[in-house]
Amino acid sequence: MNAFPISSPAQEGVDPASLAAFFKHAERENLHLHAFEILRHDKIIAQGAYTPYRLDQNHFFFSMSKSFTAIAIGFAVQEGLLSCSDKVLFFFPEEAPAAPSPYFQALTIYDLLTMRSGHMEEQLHILLGNEWVQQFLHTQLPREPGTFFAYNTVGTYLLSAILQKKTGQTLLEYLTPRLLEPIGCSNTLQWEKSPEGVCAGGFGISGLVDDIARFCTFVLHKGSFQGKQLLDPTWLEQAVQPHADNAAASPLPDWQQGYGYQFWRCVPTHVFRGDGAFGQLGIVLPDQDMVIAIHAGCANDDEIQVLFNLLWADLLPGVDRVPQSQPSEPVMPMDLELPTYFHNTGCVNSIYTGKVYDLAQNPYGFRTLEWTKRPDASTALVLRSTGSYAEIPLDAQQWIEFDWPEDLCADKPQCVSFSSLRGVLPKAAAKACTAGNTLWVDIAFLGTPFQDSWKFIWKEDQLIWRLQRAASFFPADFTISGHVNAIPA
Numbered sequence: 009m010n011a012f013p014i015s016s017p018a019q020e021g022v023d024p025a026s027l028a029a030f031f032k033h034a035e036r037e038n039l040h041l042h043a044f045e046i047l048r049h050d051k052i053i054a055q056g057a058y059t060p061y062r063l064d065q066n067h068f069f070f071s072m073s074k075s076f077t078a079i080a081i082g083f084a085v086q087e088g089l090l091s092c093s094d095k096v097l098f099f100f101p102e103e104a105p106a107a108p109s110p111y112f113q114a115l116t117i118y119d120l121l122t123m124r125s126g127h128m129e130e131q132l133h134i135l136l137g138n139e140w141v142q143q144f145l146h147t148q149l150p151r152e153p154g155t156f157f158a159y160n161t162v163g164t165y166l167l168s169a170i171l172q173k174k175t176g177q178t179l180l181e182y183l184t185p186r187l188l189e190p191i192g193c194s195n196t197l198q199w200e201k202s203p204e205g206v207c208a209g210g211f212g213i214s215g216l217v218d219d220i221a222r223f224c225t226f227v228l229h230k231g232s233f234q235g236k237q238l239l240d241p242t243w244l245e246q247a248v249q250p251h252a253d254n255a256a257a258s259p260l261p262d263w264q265q266g267y268g269y270q271f272w273r274c275v276p277t278h279v280f281r282g283d284g285a286f287g288q289l290g291i292v293l294p295d296q297d298m299v300i301a302i303h304a305g306c307a308n309d310d311e312i313q314v315l316f317n318l319l320w321a322d323l324l325p326g327v328d329r330v331p332q333s334q335p336s337e338p339v340m341p342m343d344l345e346l347p348t349y350f351h352n353t354g355c356v357n358s359i360y361t362g363k364v365y366d367l368a369q370n371p372y373g374f375r376t377l378e379w380t381k382r383p384d385a386s387t388a389l390v391l392r393s394t395g396s397y398a399e400i401p402l403d404a405q406q407w408i409e410f411d412w413p414e415d416l417c418a419d420k421p422q423c424v425s426f427s428s429l430r431g432v433l434p435k436a437a438a439k440a441c442t443a444g445n446t447l448w449v450d451i452a453f454l455g456t457p458f459q460d461s462w463k464f465i466w467k468e469d470q471l472i473w474r475l476q477r478a479a480s481f482f483p484a485d486f487t488i489s490g491h492v493n494a495i496p497a
Contacts, residue, residue, distance in 0.1 A: 011218075012047060012050060012051060012052045012218075012221070012225075013050075013051045013052070014051065014052045014055075015048075015049075015051035015052065015053055016053065017048075017053045017054065017326075017330075018330050020048040020049050020051055020053050021048065021327065021328050021330055022048055022053055022323075022326055022327055022328075022330065023325075023326030023327075023329055023330050023331065024326075025326065026322055026323050026324075026325060026326020026327075027046070027053075027054055027322075027323060027326070029322040029323075029326075030318050030319060030322040030323045033318050033322060034315065034318055035347060037311075037314050037315075037318070038347055039287070039304060039306055039311055039314065039315050040287075040304055040305035040306060040346065040347065040457075040459065040478060040479070041058055041287075041302065041303075041304050042057065042058055042061040042067065042303040042304055042305060042346070042457070043056070043057040043058070043061055043062075043063055043065075043067065043217040043302070043303040044056060044057075044217060044300070044301065044302050044303070045063075045217050045218055045220075045221040045299075045300075045301045046298070046299070046300050046301075047221055047225065047298060047299040047300075048296070048297060048298045048327075049297055050225060050234075056344050057217075057344065058344040058345055058346040059344065059345045059346060059407055060346065060407035060409065060437035060439075060452055060454060061303070061346065061452070061454065063216065063217065063218065064216065065216070065454060065455060066196050066197075066198070066214040066215055066216065066455050067214060067215070067216070067217065067288070067303045067455050067456070068213075068214050068284070068288065068455060068456055068457070069211075069212075069213040069214065069215060069220070069284045069288050070211050070284030070285040070286065070288050070457075071161065071210060071211055071283060071284040071285055071288075072213065072220065072282040072283060072284035072288045072289070072290055073164075073199070073208065073209065073210060073211050073212050073213040073284070074161075074164045074209070074210050074211075074270040074282070075223070075227075075270050075271055075282030075290065076179075076183065076187075076213060076223065076282075077164055077167050077168055077179060077209045077210070077270060078121060078167075078247055078269040078270035078271070079183070079187060079223075079227075079239065079247075080167075080168075080171055080179050080182055080183050080186075080187075081117065081121065081167055081171065081269070082231075082239055082240070082243035082244070082247065082269075083182070083183070083186050083187070083239060084171055084174065084175070084182075085240075085243065086239060086240050086243065089174050089175065090117060090170070090171075090174060091117070092116065092117050092118035092121065093116055093117070093118060094116060094117050094170075095113070095114075095115065095116055096112075096115045096116065096117065096119075096120065096145075096166060096170070097112060097113060097115065097145070099169075099170045099173045099174070100141055100142075100145060100169075100173070103139075103141045103142040103145055104145050105145065105146055108145070109148075109149060111126050111149035111151075111152055111153060112126075112145065112149055114152070114153050114154075115149070115153045116153065116154075117167065117170065118154070119153040119154050120160075120163045120164065120166055120167050121167065121251075121269040121270060122154075122157075122251040122252045122267060122268070122269065123157050123158060123159055123160055123163065123252055123254075123267055123270075124153060124154050124155065124156060124157055124158075124252055125149065125153055125158070125160050125163045126149035126150065126151045126152060126153040126154075126155075126156065127147065127149060127150070127151070127158050127160050127163070128150055128151060128156065128158050129158055130158070130159060130160060130161060130162075131143075131144060131147055131160060131161075131162045131163075132161060132162070134147075134162045135161075135162065137203075138203040138204070139203075139204065140162060140165055140169075140202050140203070140204060140206075141165075141166065141169050141204065141206075144162050144163070144165075144166055157252040157253060157254045157256075157257055157267060158257070159257065160210075161210035161211060162210065163210070164209045164210030164270065165202065165206070165208055165209040165210050166209070167209055168206055168207045168208065168209030168210075169204070169206045169209070172206050172207075178199070178201070178205075178206065178207045179199065179206075179207035179209060180197075180198075180199040180207050186238065186239075187223075187226070187238060187239075190233060190236065190238055191222045191223065191225070191226050191233045191238075192222055193215065193219045193222055193223070194215060194216050194218065194219055196215065196216070197213065197214070197215035197216075197219055198213070198214050198215070199212050199213050200212030200213075200214075211284075214455065217301045217302070217303050218301070220282075220288075220289075220290040220301035220302075220303075221290075221299055221301040223282075223290060224282070224290040224291070224292050224299040224300075224301060225299050226238065226239075227244060227247075227248070227290075227292055228292050228294060228297070228299055230244040230245060231243065231244045246268075246269065247268050247269035247270075247271055248268045248269075248271050248273075248280045248292075249266075249268050250265065250266020250267065250268060250273050251266070251267065251268055251269070252266065252267040252268075253266065254266060254267045258309070260309055260310070260313045261275050261313070262274050262275050262312075262313055262316045263309065263313075268280065270282070274291070274316065275316070275320060276293070276320055276324060277295065278293075278294050278295050279291065279292065279293050279294075279295075280292055285457070285481075286304060286305055286306050286307075286312075286457035286458075286479045287302060287303070287304025287305065287306040287311070287312050287315060287457065288302070288303055288304070288457070289301070289302040289304070289312075289315075291319070293324075296324070296327045296328075298327070300319065300323075302315075303457075304457060305456075305457035305458065305459055305478055305479045306457070306479060307478055307479050308479075345407075346407075346450075346452060346459075348439055348448075348450045348461075356386075356387055356402040356403065356404050356440045356441060356442045356447065359379055359387060359402075359442050359447055363378065363469075363492045363493075364376055364377075364378045364492070364493045365377045365378065365466075365471045365490035365491060365492060365493060366490055366491055366492075366493040367471075367473070367488055367489075367490045368488055368489045368490065370486070370488045371486060372391075372393075372488075373393045374391045374392065374393055374488075375392055375393050375394065376391070376392045376493065377389070377390070377391055377392075377471070377473070377490060378390050380399075382401070386401065386402065386403065387402045388400060388401050388402060389402060389449065396413050397413070398410075398412060398413055400436075400438050400449065400451070401438060402438065402440040402447075402449065403438075403439065403440065404439070404440060404441045404442075406439065407437040407438065407439045407452065408437060408438055408439070409435050409436070409437045409454070410435070410436055410437070410438065411435060411436075412435070412436045412453070435454045435455070436451055436452060436453050436454060437451070437452045437454055438450065438451050438452075445465060445466055445467060446463065446464065446465050447463070447464040448461070448462070448463055448464075449461075449462040449463075449464070450462075457479045458477070458478070458479050458480060459477070459478040459479060460475060460476070460477055460478070461475070461476040461477075461478065462474070462475055462476075463475075463476075469491055469492035470489070470490070470491055470492075471489065471490035471491065472487060472488075472489055472490075473487065473488040473489075473490065474486075474487045474488075475487075475488070
């Protein structure tokens with residue numbers, strides 16, 4: 009599949025100044041954009057990645073995966089394999105309770121699609137076990153299905169399990185020839201599986217920002233891609249309508265506009281999106297014939313709402329309002345760098361102390377810390393726990409990639425934010441600077457939204473290590489103390 013053609017904002021009727029304003033304000037707000045691709049009229053008008061992230065690097069989609077699951081259900085409906093009115097219990101006679109409640113007996117695929125299963129809150133505790141389907145079917149439903157919106161990731165997992173029961177294929181296997189290959193998604197796209205061997209459904213995709221852009225272009229054109237109709241447009245029309253009233257579910261306006269088949273409605277008229285944790289976004293603007301795909305590392309939904317506000321205030325007003333004097337060159341801002349928590353670019357090679365510091369008990373499980381000289385005369389930070397260590401290269405001028413050892417704290421889910429993703433530990437990158445007896449280190453866990461900022465202060469034989477986490481499932485800003493253990497020979 010050919011890449012999207014590249015054009016300029018002005019040629020496609022978008023004021024370049026509106027794009028520039030959005031990126032400027034996003035940086036000012038420290039929203040930690042990682043990669044983006046903006047299309048109008050099926051042409052790329054802006055594309056880029058913030059170093060150390062890359063456009064050709066897989067990134068977790070998190071709950072953006074839900075929108076893909078809904079489209080898979082649409083294909084199954086198109087092929088006569090399923091209907092939205094099918095009862096969920098019908099597919100799981102062995103996993104269902106002996107005497108299911110009337111509410112569970114009434115539960116349908118439509119209820120799962122629209123996040124109205126009858127639960128009143130997420131059931132994420134189920135993901136800690138091994139039998140996700142059975143545990144879901146044995147929960148209590150306090151509300152009648154179809155009457156109450158409550159976001160439910162495990163409910164989306166059941167849609168994936170239903171599809172696999174019906175087809176004998178995983179969700180990814182089923183979608184690949186019907187959607188992913190026809191729209192030209194990358195062959196690196198992956199989908200995490202449950203202990204039951206079922207694609208997670210509600211989360212678990214990792215892929216490129218271009219994969220999101222392609223998916224959203226398919227949705228924008230109601231199931232068509234580059235002139236080929238793949239899915240019944242009626243399904244797409246229904247999928248993005250506000251089936252569920254979610255106004256009471258969040259205080260944030262872009263989470264109050266209604267919920268479709270695993271798609272969120274947005275504040276601007278007719279705009280909708282697929283939405284993953286920390287700012288993994290596929291935004292579709294039908295009236296503007298635009299798609300916005302974003303990977304980000306926003307700390308929380310409040311920051312994502314700021315991101316939406318900037319899009320609606322900066323970018324949208326520039327559509328179809330281009331001054332004659334605007335340049336016609338493409339906007340491809342590739343010289344971008346992820347913001348750091350520090351601005352000093354002093355040399356870091358001077359921090360070598362020749363000492364090993366014992367660390368107080370900490371969520372990371374680290375036992376000792378030391379700075380060592382590398383063969384190229386640069387400095388590395390070495391952290392050890394029982395049987396393993398992490399060597400983090402330090403440089404003030406550039407981000408340096410390194411391998412984060414999987415076993416360093418594998419038994420401590422609070423240690424590394426993405427440990428819940430079943431051992432998927434991607435590469436990391438570090439950048440550092442020093443001033444006097446203080447060292448700052450930023451750690452970006454590539455392919456994820458997660459980023460740590462570490463500050464070390466040492467005085468004589470004492471060490472203070474303060475950690476801040478920009479985005480995390482396990483908020484953990486904490487301070488670790490240390491003292492000199494020994495001087496290496």
